[in-house]
Amino acid sequence: MKDFIRDIPKAELHVHIEGTLEPELMFSIARRNDISLPFDSVEAAREAYQFQDLQSFLNIYYAGANVLQTERDFYELTRAYLEKAVRQNVRYTEIFFDPQTHTDRGISFETVFKGIDRALSEAKTDLNISSRLILCFLRHLSEEAAMETLERAIPYRDRIVAVGLDSSELGHPPEKFKTVFDRARRHGFLTVAHAGEEGPPEYIKQALDILKVSRIDHGVRCLEDEKLVDRLRIEQIPLTVCPLSNVKLRVFDRIEHHNLKKLLDRGLCVTVNSDDPAYFGGYVVENFEAIQMGLNLSRNEIVRLAKNSFVASFLSNDVKQKYLEELDDLTRDDL
Numbered sequence: 432m433k434d435f436i437r438d439i440p441k442a443e444l445h446v447h448i449e450g451t452l453e454p455e456l457m458f459s460i461a462r463r464n465d466i467s468l469p470f471d472s473v474e475a476a477r478e479a480y481q482f483q484d485l486q487s488f489l490n491i492y493y494a495g496a497n498v499l500q501t502e503r504d505f506y507e508l509t510r511a512y513l514e515k516a517v518r519q520n521v522r523y524t525e526i527f528f529d530p531q532t533h534t535d536r537g538i539s540f541e542t543v544f545k546g547i548d549r550a551l552s553e554a555k556t557d558l559n560i561s562s563r564l565i566l567c568f569l570r571h572l573s574e575e576a577a578m579e580t581l582e583r584a585i586p587y588r589d590r591i592v593a594v595g596l597d598s599s600e601l602g603h604p605p606e607k608f609k610t611v612f613d614r615a616r617r618h619g620f621l622t623v624a625h626a627g628e629e630g631p632p633e634y635i636k637q638a639l640d641i642l643k644v645s646r647i648d649h650g651v652r653c654l655e656d657e658k659l660v661d662r663l664r665i666e667q668i669p670l671t672v673c674p675l676s677n678v679k680l681r682v683f684d685r686i687e688h689h690n691l692k693k694l695l696d697r698g699l700c701v702t703v704n705s706d707d708p709a710y711f712g713g714y715v716v717e718n719f720e721a722i723q724m725g726l727n728l729s730r731n732e733i734v735r736l737a738k739n740s741f742v743a744s745f746l747s748n749d750v751k752q753k754y755l756e757e758l759d760d761l762t763r764d765d766l
């Protein structure tokens with residue numbers, strides 16, 4: 432099963448580029464930029480990655496992101512993620528980035544964007560992995576701040592497929608960002624939002640009705656609302672679920688108690704993703720392995736999850752079809 436999970440083609444749809452910053456790279460960039468870190472060593476950093484909830488993680492995640500200063504830093508960060516993804520047979524990835532985490536420290540939007548974008552363009556040719564970018568607004572900040580960030584991004588609209596919403600969920604409902612999402616859609620951005628990770632099903636409904644999202648990031652709390660589950664199934668709204676993240680941030684107390692199989696059994700379009708792999712103990716393959724073992728998923732279910740990752744993506748229908756056929760060909764003998 433391990434080899435099977437690694438070898439099948441996959442797409443990753445929920446990964447924060449700042450969350451791929453491994454402690455080794457964090458230390459090397461910190462040294463280069465002469466920045467002090469709140470950890471004494473790589474090992475101490477890894478040991479500090481014990482979280483009580485989303486906020487306790489975000490505090491450490493933002494501290495780590497502080498080391499990123501130059502275009503080269505953002506390039507190296509992105510390149511390292513793409514090299515790992517390719518080794519796991521991730522063929523296509525939609526990557527979140529959080530410009531405000533950097534612009535609020537005086538790093539320009541251009542520095543962040545250009546470093547990431549250069550790594551993505553290069554990898555399309557030399558690593559054979561394609562990707563798109565999703566700009567996330569930090570929901571603990573104001574809508575005006577999100578609007579300023581959107582203005583910075585509009586010149587790069589052809590390189591940024593969608594806008595999303597991340598950071599502290601509770602107390603920051605999707606409706607807070609109606610105006611900026613309306614404006615983003617008018618400029619041709621698709622929309623997604625983190626909702627129903629720690630927040631209630633009501634936030635998922637707001638994301639759909641007010642922000643007009645194409646997908647829900649996380650969304651695992653939807654099961655608390657039967658009517659919402661029916662709607663997600665009928666409309667086939669994808670959920671980008673992140674199993675190891677949910678355990679690390681105590682959304683579920685252990686992987687065996689994760690609701691991913693229930694979501695699949697209810698007919699929802701569920702995908703498996705890594706969220707912040709450097710902090711949560713694994714990339715997409717480790718997430719597949721953990722959830723497969725924790726919930727005793729069948730090969731059929733693994734194939735379904737891999738297929739969903741392409742179905743739920745922002746790829747064109749033609750390209751989606753090509754990946755789905757490849758998965759069918761690879762697994763025909765198994766099924």
Ligand code: HPA
Pocket residue numbers: 447450485492597598599600625628676706707
């Ligand atoms: N939730 C909200 N914000 C985030 C996350 C997450 O899982 N990861 C990085 N920013």
Ligand code: ZN
Pocket residue numbers: 445447597625648706
């Ligand atoms: Zn996330």
